[in-house]
Amino acid sequence: MTPQILILIIVAVILIYALSTHGQKEKSEADHIRDQFKMKKEASVNEDVVTYGHVQERKQELFDVIDANLGDHPTQSAQLKDIISDWADLKVKSFENRRSWVRNPEKDFESE
Amino acid sequence: MGDTNNNNSGGFAKTTDFKWLGIGLVIFILIAIMPTPDSMAQKAQDLFGNEPGIDIAEKALHIKLIIALLSTCVVFFATEAVPMPAVALLIGLVQLFFGITAPKMIAITYAHDAVWFIAGSLALGATLVKYGLDKRVGMLVINLAGTKTRNIVIGILLGTAIPTAFVGEHAVAAMYVPIALALFTLTNKSTPAPKLGTLLMVTIAVGCMIGGPMSPTGGARNALMIGFLSNIGIEVSFVNWLSMGVFYTFVMSIVMAFLLPLLFKPEVDDLSDAVNLLKKDLTKHGAMTKQQYIVAFVMLCVVFLWITDKSLVANVLGFSLGLGGIAVSGAVAYMVLGLTSWKDYEEKVSWGVIVLYAGCISLGLVFKNTGASSWFADQIMNMVAPLGLNSGVGLVILMAVIGAVLTNLMSAGATVAVIGPVVLDMAVSSGTNPVLVGVGLAIATSMAYWLVIGTPASSIVYASGQLESKDFIRMATLGWPAALIALAVMVIVYWTGILGIDPAGFGF
Numbered sequence: 001m002t003p004q005i006l007i008l009i010i011v012a013v014i015l016i017y018a019l020s021t022h023g024q025k026e027k028s029e030a031d032h033i034r035d036q037f038k039m040k041k042e043a044s045v046n047e048d049v050v051t052y053g054h055v056q057e058r059k060q061e062l063f064d065v066i067d068a069n070l071g072d073h074p075t076q077s078a079q080l081k082d083i084i085s086d087w088a089d090l091k092v093k094s095f096e097n098r099r100s101w102v103r104n105p106e107k108d109f110e111s112e
Numbered sequence: 113m114g115d116t117n118n119n120n121s122g123g124f125a126k127t128t129d130f131k132w133l134g135i136g137l138v139i140f141i142l143i144a145i146m147p148t149p150d151s152m153a154q155k156a157q158d159l160f161g162n163e164p165g166i167d168i169a170e171k172a173l174h175i176k177l178i179i180a181l182l183s184t185c186v187v188f189f190a191t192e193a194v195p196m197p198a199v200a201l202l203i204g205l206v207q208l209f210f211g212i213t214a215p216k217m218i219a220i221t222y223a224h225d226a227v228w229f230i231a232g233s234l235a236l237g238a239t240l241v242k243y244g245l246d247k248r249v250g251m252l253v254i255n256l257a258g259t260k261t262r263n264i265v266i267g268i269l270l271g272t273a274i275p276t277a278f279v280g281e282h283a284v285a286a287m288y289v290p291i292a293l294a295l296f297t298l299t300n301k302s303t304p305a306p307k308l309g310t311l312l313m314v315t316i317a318v319g320c321m322i323g324g325p326m327s328p329t330g331g332a333r334n335a336l337m338i339g340f341l342s343n344i345g346i347e348v349s350f351v352n353w354l355s356m357g358v359f360y361t362f363v364m365s366i367v368m369a370f371l372l373p374l375l376f377k378p379e380v381d382d383l384s385d386a387v388n389l390l391k392k393d394l395t396k397h398g399a400m401t402k403q404q405y406i407v408a409f410v411m412l413c414v415v416f417l418w419i420t421d422k423s424l425v426a427n428v429l430g431f432s433l434g435l436g437g438i439a440v441s442g443a444v445a446y447m448v449l450g451l452t453s454w455k456d457y458e459e460k461v462s463w464g465v466i467v468l469y470a471g472c473i474s475l476g477l478v479f480k481n482t483g484a485s486s487w488f489a490d491q492i493m494n495m496v497a498p499l500g501l502n503s504g505v506g507l508v509i510l511m512a513v514i515g516a517v518l519t520n521l522m523s524a525g526a527t528v529a530v531i532g533p534v535v536l537d538m539a540v541s542s543g544t545n546p547v548l549v550g551v552g553l554a555i556a557t558s559m560a561y562w563l564v565i566g567t568p569a570s571s572i573v574y575a576s577g578q579l580e581s582k583d584f585i586r587m588a589t590l591g592w593p594a595a596l597i598a599l600a601v602m603v604i605v606y607w608t609g610i611l612g613i614d615p616a617g618f619g620f
Contacts, residue, residue: 020521033575100293
């Protein structure tokens, strides 16, 4: 066997090995991204995520309770209503943020 | 562009893997120090023997060094041991330090209209995505596809394939995944339908893969092949490529529209409720804005110029602008019109991809100029000659099969970069039309069906969690041979029969 043939055989074996193993690292990265997505999805199942309509409903219910019980304390009543409004805005925002561009027109100009 | 603009994979965000770096360097040294084979000296004599003052031994050494460089590049492309743009620059450095190319010529080997074309196309695609025009296509598909599952599959196949011919496949896949997830989730609420989710996701991946071959903008591999063909004196226009590639995309759309629902039989065959809810959501996006119309208009002008470059444009100006010149014109027009900024291009365009393919162009050129591709082609021809596959349609199909195998092991662009110059030399030396072999190879490299990491689009749909690795293997078991058969039929019936490309000719 000439030295050329021997070297070419060694090179060919290494190339075949490199080609056959190349996918393992990429596959584990893809699996990692997939697992993260799944975990996020599972975690969100337990979150108290509500739509815009539901938030407004809850907000109105709380306002009614405040009006019925704190009529004598207008300052505190207004403060509580402000806090509830802020909570409602955050709830709506978090609901919108969870939606893809399909169901959230605000995301039209973002590349996801 | 299909196999480009993907910052998250393809070795752009990685650092050096020293094990494979070492192995790559050892391979280079092993080949470089081995005694120069007589066949290389003979090839150098054949190619340069008539030139006065040429040192044949030195030319044979250059052939050996370029073969060593190619082997090292294969290791680096396959293992991504070194950041890909660094590999591209390494190609020039090897030429420089070993005296293969004169220092003042090194930069020239990186310069080609194909590199401008890749850069301009990426910038155009980034602007289309920035203004959500890709999403408008998705919305159109949902509005036109109807409510039957099979029609939606056809809609997604065509709706992903056609944009993929112009915009990066990762962008198209990322845009369609939420549509498919919404269709699946809305259906799954009333009828558990996991197979529907798998079907829709696989359809997106397949659509992105079969769209790339349609046009030169469908992937940097296509631009690279146009560059290699140009190096041997064959100019491929946008229309030339489109007329050759469109057959494959539409035939594969039909084949996959039947095959995929058979392989992943969905639990429901009508998605009326989900589609209607989705349509209601999509109407909230409103009509197209003025800016979207302008972006679309500029893109249409670019496509018009690409199509008429060799005819109308050449007649009016007296010369053609080239695919790259037109692409860059469009990208500059977007900036001049205030639709995008340089910062957008800096952030949204993968400049590493452009450097990588410039490096591949350089490798292809030095491969050809030193005679290394011709020597390599001779060795392969000697091996396949007894099988009768060393010329004509047999050679075209053999190279397509090799390309379709390698693309599952390396990226499509790397496959074309590594074997493109060799197969073109094989075509030239065997009297086979290089257009058939070259374009056939470029199309075959879109068939990365087997693995979840085969293409960026496959990885994106896999991350959605709706399908497993084995679903890709299941799809590829029938889809991959079907794609090769479609390619073979296209070469025999459509390219040589209907388009009249002479298998023994040279060019169109």
